[in-house]
Amino acid sequence: MPFDGFVLAAVRHELEDNIIGSRIDRVYQPTHDSIALNLRQAKDRMRLLLCAHPSFARIHLFKQPKENPVSPPSFCMVLRKHLEGGRIKKIIQPGLERIISLEIEAQNEIGQAVTKHLICEIMGKHSNIILVEVQSRKITDAIKKYSHVLSRHREVLPGRIYIPPPTQEKLDTLHMTEKDLFKSLLKRPLDDLLVKCLQSCLEGFSTTLANEIIYRTGLPAELALNECGEYELNKIWAALQEIIIPARQNSFQPTLVLNRQGKPIEFSAFDLTCFGNQLRKKGSMNDHVEQFYNHQEEDLRREKERSFLLKTVLKLSGNLSKKLEFQRKYLGQEEKIEQLRISGELIMANIHQISRGSVEVSLDNFYDIAGSKADIDLTPELGPVENAQAYFKKYAKAKRASKTAARIEEQTLKELNYLAGIETNLNMATSDQEISEIKDELNRQGYLKDTSGPRRVKTAQKTPQPLAFKLSEGFTALVGKTNRQNDYLITHMAKDNDIWLHVKDYPGAHVIIRTEKSLSETPAGVLLEAACLAAYFSKARQSKNVAIDYTLRKYVHKPPGAKPGFVTYTSQRTINVNPDEDAVFKLAENKK
Structure with missing residues (x-):
């Protein structure tokens, strides 16, 4: 964990210079494991965060506003009762331990001066924020309460004597020899x-x-x-x-x-x-601690959203794969289906040889050049004509099912390819907007349940922002990382003579080279750079010798009613490249 005792000492030193003597105007609890104090000192306004998150426990001043719940939790209400209006008199850190106490002078219910310690213990999953009355050393409340059932060392409950966490028996770094x-x-x-x-x-x-x-x-x-x-x-x-x-x-x-x-x-x-x-x-x-953990929390939130969408997409893909397997049972059975028709024909041709009540009949198969016999099962309750009609009905039904299965198999394969593309887009998504675009697309395609209710307010969608890269010799490449960006790139941004690139036989980004030149006049090095982008932003990122198709934008078409991101193209050529992360980062730095 980077938030070590030295970091806490540096934070404490800055806090001593900034918040000693400040008044606590308001207490908030943005999350179930964090507390925010609004502080005021003369004309200065500051905000202090104390967090007991298992992975992000910390204390620091912060500037970026945090959203607070409509109804404050009980611990927040206790802190408001005991701390609001109080002043921070001292900040205590024992040695280089990851424990810090704010000594706050406030007033009780009858106006008497009392001193409280708001203690922030930064200890991974055991992190806590505890309010203690200094004189009696009794715990007023804590953000995480537990008894001896969970800890043999101490109980953290209102009314219990506060016992510090067990020491780690380490050397006193600042004073050791x-x-x-x-x-x-x-x-x-x-x-x-x-x-x-x-x-x-x-x-x-x-x-x-x-x-x-x-x-x-x-x-x-x-x-x-x-x-x-x-x-x-x-x-x-x-x-x-x-x-x-x-x-x-x-x-x-x-x-x-x-x-x-x-x-x-x-x-x-x-x-x-x-x-x-x-x-x-x-x-x-x-400032450093705030910037680091803001990014960590954003990444965690984004990863949770991505994981939810990925889980949904993988579940849908699994269901479609099972459906496809079931559909294929009707395919490749043309011989068996045709045999039903032949059985009906043979029965009709030999009605005079078949009597009602027969269970099986062996007839000359005039469809077979070798002149073999055909053994045909019969329903004894039916006569010869009825048995023949039964076989014709089975034949017609199986034939229809086979045609339907072939059509549905094609649709299912298209849907599986579409979901594979969504999975690739999710794995490549690095921003909130990209994940939001993918989620909105899944909603529009009916893959996600809309839980916003009947009175959903439609908000204007942000214009997609494909990535831009500066290629050699002054060329620019645009890369769409989501289907919405890809569609916008093809339909709104690219011109007919621009060069379009896409990885062959894999889902991936659409890449456009902005150019006024013809395809033959575009330098080979520029094509290689753009092809590297197309390979890197695709499902073939970890492969070698990846085939990239390229053609002019005017040969790329989006069929009516096609899924987002789907296009057809003609007049293409193919180039093979190895996805190179260093080359992509170098192109990104050139843009800056």
């Missing part, structure tokens, strides 16, 4: 990696910070403890001093690491040189 460190390390299993030993021995250390220490020493990342001698341990101690000495003076270097897409992937209270050439953004610890 070199001898203390070496002694503690040598108690660890000798075959453990050094990075794991540092994280488990030192208070306030996360795996990220332990990796940074190893990186600064220049030692191998996979170095085990039993491979360390005096030289290696001395280098570890020297690297630790680069962090410990500034931390004692509250001199932090808050750092946010961004990936190639500009998305936060890590943060720390110190510079993370181990991330090499990746962008490392400096600034406020509170």
Whole structure:
């Protein structure tokens, strides 16, 4: 977890500079495991978030507004009763533990001054937010309440004495000696990696910070403890001093690491040189924490929506596959169906040889060149004519069923291909708009139940925004990642002489090369770049030597009534490429 004791210390130091003496104007509870405090100090307005989420537990100032429930939960009401109007007097963090207490001076029901501690415990799935009365040390309430049934160490219930979480028996990182460190390390299993030993021995250390220490020493990342001698341990101690000495003076270097897409992937209270050439953004610890977790929560929400839609699509595909298997039972049985007609014909031709009550009859098969006998089952209650008519009826019914099955098989295959395309679009979707477009499409096609009710207010749809890439020699490529983007690209954006590309025999994005030149005048390098985009944004992303069809836009047609994203095309040529993620990212950077 990146929110380690040093990060909390950096957050605490910034909070001390900003919110000490501020008044709590209002308390909100945006989610079942988070609390937001609206603070006021002179003319300044601030908002403080305390979160006990199992994966995103934290405390920091925030700027992006959060949606609050119409009816506040009970814990929120308790905090409003005890804290609103109070002032924050002190912020306490024991050592480098991931526990922080806001000491708040407020008034009770009869106007007497009372001091409360609002404690935020950042401990993964055991994270909690607890309101404690300082004088009696009794718990007023908690966002997560539990008894000894769940914890042998303590009970978190109103009226119980507050007991801090159990200590982890780690070294006091800020005040330890070199001898203390070496002694503690040598108690660890000798075959453990050094990075794991540092994280488990030192208070306030996360795996990220332990990796940074190893990186600064220049030692191998996979170095085990039993491979360390005096030289290696001395280098570890020297690297630790680069962090410990500034931390004692509250001199932090808050750092946010961004990936190639500009998305936060890590943060720390110190510079993370181990991330090499990746962008490392400096600034406020509170701002970095907010930016990182906002993206994490957005990704989690988006992934939940994507997972729901994928589950729906896969279920529909599974049902259609079973339906297809059933339909194919009627296909490939032309011989059996024709035999029903032949049986009827043979009975009619030999009526004089068949008597009512017969169970079976063996007749000369004049349809067979070899002149073999045909054994035909009869219904004894029926006469020869009625038996022949029964076979003709079975023949007609089987023939109709066969024709219907062939037609429905074609429809089912089209539907399965359509859903395969939706699955590919969902796997490639990276934004809320893309997922929203796919969900809206599934609604319109009748695959999702509309739960919005009869009074649904229709809102104007946003104009689709296909991706744009800058190709070599000044060319531009447009890429549609959803069916709606693909349709918009073909029908509204592309011109007749633009070049259209699509992966062959797989679902994927439509790619358009904007050009005023003829197809033969378009540079081969430009076609290769666009073909790489078409291969990368398709179901064949992980394949090699992927075939890409390309033709002019004027040869691409959307049949009337076709499913979204479906087109037909002619006059195509084919080029083979290998999907290259680095090449795609390079093209994306060229656009910037």
